Amino acid sequence: MNTDRPAAIPLLAAGAVTAALPGIEPIERPPATGFYLDARPQGLTLQHAETVDRDSGLCIDLLDGSIERRLAGGRKSPLARALGLKRRSRPTVLDTTCGLGRDSATLAALGCDVHALERHPVLFALLDDALMRARRADTPPAWLTHWQAFEHADAHAWLTPPPPRRFDIIYIDPMFAAARRKARPQKALAWLNELIGTDHDADALLALARGHALRQTVVKQHARSQPLAAPDRQVHGKAVRFDIYLAASPPAG
């Protein structure tokens, strides 16, 4: 993680946030510099003090149709192929790097039973809030029933010592050093790079995951980046690549 950021992120509570969020301190007015969380009526929003447009910001919306759009390729999509999803298969997946929750939600919508972890307090708070809003919607999405758990935890600590429950698939999608690209990254991505930085410990997480996954560990990478370790298989998408590490002796079936 990026260790230069402040220890706590300010939260402009405005009386709307009920739960005490770890690593986050209440404030009464927007700070002069840096990131802060704003508890707005539409949902918890990450804002930057130097942003001119105060109505903009990063608020996760799991009901905006983006998950359904990601399902367009169904089980033929690179993500589904990387996880080896077959018709009616319903593997258990530990998403160790849940982030904005898009992959977890997509996997749940594809029928996987998902248990997700996120260690950064801001990402955890934003997504926890989005999940709460999705659950309270008039018509909650059907895939929510497959998203079984979301925890504020570092996957290294969570897997050490190994928990009694094992998962068919462990999924890792770490933050990588910003790739050189022609186009400016989307604001959400640029902010996450600034807030979280690079997950330099992803190779240690892969080593840990490989000893735990019953079937396979899948690492999502930028299409042109080096694998964390030599994979058994790869699935290529447009901009990303999935590196697949098979368990030494996967269970039959």
Ligand SMILES: C[S@@+](CC[C@H](N)C(=O)[O-])C[C@H]1O[C@@H](n2cnc3c(N)ncnc32)[C@H](O)[C@@H]1O
């Ligand atoms: C690239 S983002 C993941 C994006 C996510 N797959 C999605 O679909 O939105 C990486 C996230 O993993 C989190 N992360 C990285 N290493 C972690 C670890 N060891 N334990 C828990 N969370 C981790 C980071 O804080 C960051 O939010």
